[in-house]
Amino acid sequence: QKEKRNLIDTMVELLPADKNRLLQTIGHIADEMNVNAFLIGGVVRDLWLHRKNEDIDITIEGDGIAFARAAAKTLGGSLYTHDSFLTAKIVLSSGQHIDIATARAEYYDAPSSLPKVVRSNLREDLYRRDFTINAMAIHLNEASFGTLVDPFGGEKDLTNGKIRVLHNLSFIEDPTRILRALRFEQKFGYILSEDTLRFAKKAEPAIIRLSTDRIKAECTRLFEEVTAVATFQRMYELELLSAFIPFASWSLSSKRMLENLENRASMGNIPDVALFIPLFAFQGQLQHLSRFALTKSENQLLNSFSRLKILNEPTLSSLGSLHENIHDIENTPLLIFEKYVEISKNQDFALLIKEYRKKRHHIPSLLTGDDLRALNLTPGPQYKHYLLRSECLWIEGKISNREEALQWLHSRVK
Ligand code: ATP
Known part of the structure; x- marks a missing residue:
């Protein structure tokens, strides 16, 4: 049998000394209570990859809440428990959080019902997770401190740069995992395994049932770590773009406009909903985007952009006529419109809008x-x-x- 990898040296190297001591103490408490304690989640993958991550997520094979109670006593923090989820959180006086969960499995009584949570072992707990690379654990009990537990081949997938689901219904159960997969692909330069790609393509009926606010929330989360350009490009390649975002289309124009907008978005100058505009504007499908504009200000932004888009150019051929017609339109939709016009190959008009955008801030009050x-x-x-x-x-x-x-x-x- 292959010898199990031990990550203790990496832990010492990458985690601060107090975190390592904390993990050792957790291992000792687990020994005393005769349960198994594991470090789990993204931090295990990141340690393997030598990436910094200091999240402390613990899973206990046994009664996680009783464990958390004992740990809070030894470590001296405040304890918060979620009995129905079999989870707890300890907040230490330093402000550090430790999440502790009972190893558990989820059962669905009926499709679409909420899952029932029952106590289980580590393997089943890891089986609920999204991808093999996220379904690894590090044993914390003293005798095996630092040992990697990898029941689903996460280590091999990390070596080969593969994102792989744990079972063939994974994306049907939760299609937002596809968006997570795209995030991990970009973030680590990995690629979906062949099977996983096939499962993603078959998940279209489940994707279509997702609510727009969930899709938008997941996209917003994606855009924090990877570019919207890469995200939409990959959705397009996977032929899933219109499943996630109905009526969206991807073209060189949308890509170029988005690249332009994204620089601004990363500076916090435009809201995320604007990043969807290039998917609709060039095909005259903007009305379908309104389902993604969930807040009042997002709706206003889209309405202003639509209003600009239907104004005809001849009426806007000078700075004066621009001001006359669109003086009440805010800067953000105007900036987005400028980028749209630029890509639609009307450079002179784009330059005029740019000039107007700059000048309108300096208009003096000449009359009262x-x-x-x-x-x-x-x-x-x-x-x-x-x-x-x-x-x-x-x-x-x-x-x-x-x-x-x-x-x-x-x-x-x-
Ligand atoms: P990471 O910390 O891994 O970079 P993350 O910030 O997405 O990613 P969380 O969202 O906090 O991490 O999730 C923590 C762990 O929970 C993940 O490593 C993953 O295994 C699991 N997880 C999160 N969301 C899902 C999901 N939709 N389905 C299955 N497992 C999930």
């Missing part, structure tokens, strides 16, 4: 309501008209100061 009152104009819509017109003239360089503005006003109001 008092100036209009002094001319005996009755307050009402015409006030707004004159003030806006004077702004349009300024932005076109036709007037440049208050004097010229007053001159213009007097020539108009006679």
